[in-house]
Amino acid sequence: MQLFKLATGELPNEISDIRKTTMATNITWHDNLTHNERADLRKQKGVTVWLTGLSASGKSTIACVLEQYLLQKGVNAYRLDGDNVRFGLNKDLGFSEADRNENIRRISEVAKLFTDSCCITLTSFISPYKQDRDSARELHEKDNLPFVEVYVDVPIEVAEQRDPKGLYKKAREGIIKEFTGISAPYEAPEAPEIHLKNYEGKSAEDSANEIIEYLVSKNYI
Amino acid sequence: MQLFKLATGELPNEISDIRKTTMATNITWHDNLTHNERADLRKQKGVTVWLTGLSASGKSTIACVLEQYLLQKGVNAYRLDGDNVRFGLNKDLGFSEADRNENIRRISEVAKLFTDSCCITLTSFISPYKQDRDSARELHEKDNLPFVEVYVDVPIEVAEQRDPKGLYKKAREGIIKEFTGISAPYEAPEAPEIHLKNYEGKSAEDSANEIIEYLVSKNYI
Numbered sequence: 001m002q003l004f005k006l007a008t009g010e011l012p013n014e015i016s017d018i019r020k021t022t023m024a025t026n027i028t029w030h031d032n033l034t035h036n037e038r039a040d041l042r043k044q045k046g047v048t049v050w051l052t053g054l055s056a057s058g059k060s061t062i063a064c065v066l067e068q069y070l071l072q073k074g075v076n077a078y079r080l081d082g083d084n085v086r087f088g089l090n091k092d093l094g095f096s097e098a099d100r101n102e103n104i105r106r107i108s109e110v111a112k113l114f115t116d117s118c119c120i121t122l123t124s125f126i127s128p129y130k131q132d133r134d135s136a137r138e139l140h141e142k143d144n145l146p147f148v149e150v151y152v153d154v155p156i157e158v159a160e161q162r163d164p165k166g167l168y169k170k171a172r173e174g175i176i177k178e179f180t181g182i183s184a185p186y187e188a189p190e191a192p193e194i195h196l197k198n199y200e201g202k203s204a205e206d207s208a209n210e211i212i213e214y215l216v217s218k219n220y221i
Numbered sequence: 222m223q224l225f226k227l228a229t230g231e232l233p234n235e236i237s238d239i240r241k242t243t244m245a246t247n248i249t250w251h252d253n254l255t256h257n258e259r260a261d262l263r264k265q266k267g268v269t270v271w272l273t274g275l276s277a278s279g280k281s282t283i284a285c286v287l288e289q290y291l292l293q294k295g296v297n298a299y300r301l302d303g304d305n306v307r308f309g310l311n312k313d314l315g316f317s318e319a320d321r322n323e324n325i326r327r328i329s330e331v332a333k334l335f336t337d338s339c340c341i342t343l344t345s346f347i348s349p350y351k352q353d354r355d356s357a358r359e360l361h362e363k364d365n366l367p368f369v370e371v372y373v374d375v376p377i378e379v380a381e382q383r384d385p386k387g388l389y390k391k392a393r394e395g396i397i398k399e400f401t402g403i404s405a406p407y408e409a410p411e412a413p414e415i416h417l418k419n420y421e422g423k424s425a426e427d428s429a430n431e432i433i434e435y436l437v438s439k440n441y442i
Contacts (some may be wrong), residue, residue, distance in 0.1 A: 032304060033289065041292040068254065071262040076297055078338040083253060088360075089330040092323075102313075109310040110331055117299035119338065139309075 035145060039118050044076055046115035047220045048140055049211060052127045052189060053152030054181045055167055056159040058198045058207065059124035062152060066208040070120055075221055077120040080111060095178070101132065108136035115145050120221065128180045130187040146220065150211060151192040154199045156181045256366060260339055265297055267336035268441045269361055270432060273348045273410060274373030275402045276388055277380040279419045279428065280345035283373060287429040291341055296442055298341040301332060316399070322353065329357035336366050341442065349401045351408040367441065371432060372413040375420045377402045 039045045049066075051059040063079045070077035086093075090106055093099040104127055114121040127133055133149060140147040159181065160168040171179030178184040189195075194214050196207045215221045260266045270287075272280040284300045291298035307314075311327055314320040325348055335342040348354055354370060361368040380402065381389040392400030399405040410416075415435050417428045436442045 032285075033292075038292065041289075042297070064253075068262075071254075071259065076263070076338075078334075080334070084334060084337070088333065089327060106310060106327075110334065112309065113299075113301070113305060113331065114335070114338070116305070117297075117335070117340065 035116055035118075035143075038116070042076070042118040044118045044120075045146070045220055046118040046121065047146040047148060047215065048111045048115045048121045048123065048136075049148045049150060049215075050111070050127070050133065050136060051122065051124045051150045051152050052133060052192075053198075054154060054156060054159045054186055055126060055179075056162040056164060057152040057154045058204060059126075059152045061204040062196070062198070062207045062211070063122040063124040065204045066211055067122055069208060069212070070221070075120055076118060077122065078114055079122045079124065080107060080114070081124045085110070104129075104132040104136065108132075108139050111136070112140055112143070112145060115140065116143075120215070126180050126186070128184065128186045130189070133189065146218075148194065148214070148220075149189055149192040150194040150196060151189040152196050152198050152207070153188070154197075158199045256337055256339075256364075259337070263297075263339040265339045266367070266441050267339045267342065268367040268369060268436065269332045269336045269342045269344065269357075270369045270371060270436075271332070271348070271354065271357060272343065272345045272371045272373050273354060273413075274419075275375060275377060275380045275407055276347060276400075277383045277385060278373040278375045279425060280347075280373045282425040283417070283419070283428045283432070284343040284345040286425045287432055288343055290429060290433070291442070296341055297339060298343065299335055300343045300345065301328060301335070302345045306331070325350075325353040325357065329353075329360050332357070333361055333364070333366060336361065337364075341436070347401050347407070349405065349407045351410070354410065367439075369415065369435070369441075370410055370413040371415040371417060372410040373417050373419050373428070374409070375418075379420045 033041075035046065049063075051063055053059050060081055063081065067077045067079045085107060086103075089110065090103050093103050104125065107123060107125060111121045111123050127136075137147045137149065163169060167176060167179065168182065170176045171182040180186050194211060196202075196210055198204075198207050212221070254262075256267065270284075272284055274280050281302055284302065288298045288300045306328060307324075310331065311324050314324050325346065328344060328346060332342045332344050348357075358368045358370065384390060388397060388400065389403065391397045392403040401407050415432060417423075417431055419425075419428050433442070
């Protein structure tokens with residue numbers, strides 16, 4: 001057993017005692033921590049908050065607000081979305097049915113790892129198919145990891161009116177094929193934990209607040 | 222802007238004020254937090270600690286000790302290994318050369334996500350090929366995320382002597398084909414950040430201590 005060498009410099013407060021201590025010898029090391037053991041150590045539970053909804057429904061904006069709010073409150077949170085998944089982990093995948101399924105499967109698995117690590121894991125993907133979302137839920141619940149489905153609901157007319165990236169226009173023109181809500185189905189959740197009606201003057205902060213209220217009411221945070 | 226409804230029950234201290242506050246209105250929400258912005262909020266940096274070495278070199282045990290030590294010190298840490306990756310995210314992959322490459326590629330991408338989330342990310346995979354490890358490093362460094370290669374070095378004779386799962390025996394008998402160190406190459410790192418000689422009476426705690434000393438010396442923790 002070695003003593004830590006003391007180094008100079010400033011450490012974050014919560015871990016400032018690392019340099020002053022040796023590793024405890026009376027700890028039983030487990031091969032694998034259970035999520036509950038980890039949650040006790042981290043003083044935080046993990047939960048996957050799965051946002052689903054049409055393109056331009058506001059999923060990413062809500063997730064973004066929620067993530068930054070939680071981080072500012074000292075809660076570990078992370079957002080998985082197209083920006084950091086489609087161009088990295090899933091860059092080998094296209095838009096065939098098989099590839100779309102594999103896209104959601106991998107996202108589900110990665111979300112589960114983050115949640116196991118005691119993170120409030122926010123996923124914002126259209127995820128239009130009930131079966132994919134149910135598979136994501138099943139993957140979590142079989143290992144007793146919580147999964148919260150959030151339906152970010154806007155009428156298609158509202159989404160098409162917003163159209164911040166011009167995607168609906170391209171879909172109407174036939175430039176984009178199989179576009180959810182126009183030329184491909186969106187299977188709305190039947191019994192989501194949270195049903196946000198994210199329109200008629202409601203802000204992303206309002207919707208984020210509804211999610212936080214839910215997470216607090218369930219003692220996830 | 223809605224007020225949070227007050228709910229009953231106990232919250233972890235660090236987030237106990239969530240119920241007492243409204244969401245601040247003076248915050249600029251960024252579409253994507255940079256890692257440095259996130260690290261400032263989390264008061265913790267992320268780093269991928271990539272352990273490489275022969276089967277039975279002690280990678281997983283060291284990672285396990287290190288993870289639990291960090292968690293007990295209040296540091297967010299998570300371990301990616303065969304148990305939570307091979308049977309989940311990468312369950313569609315076999316052991317062909319292409320699949321082995323894809324296995325390490327996905328692990329690299331997921332490690333990068335965890336590190337971006339400000340986690341001390343521990344990966345324990347044999348990862349015998351220099352090119353794979355270099356790709357993992359490159360993936361991190363192109364986005365200014367730190368990557369620390371840890372060579373868990375034991376002589377093949379020591380690893381074969383330990384053989385806790387009987388894998389070397391099966392490899393010698395030809396039951397397992399292309400086994401690293403026996404019938405497939407292990408390309409030792411030439412310039413790892415940390416070179417652990419994990420034998421001759423050195424314990425997993427000793428090796429974990431060496432890694433912690435390094436992380437402290439570089440201000441990662």
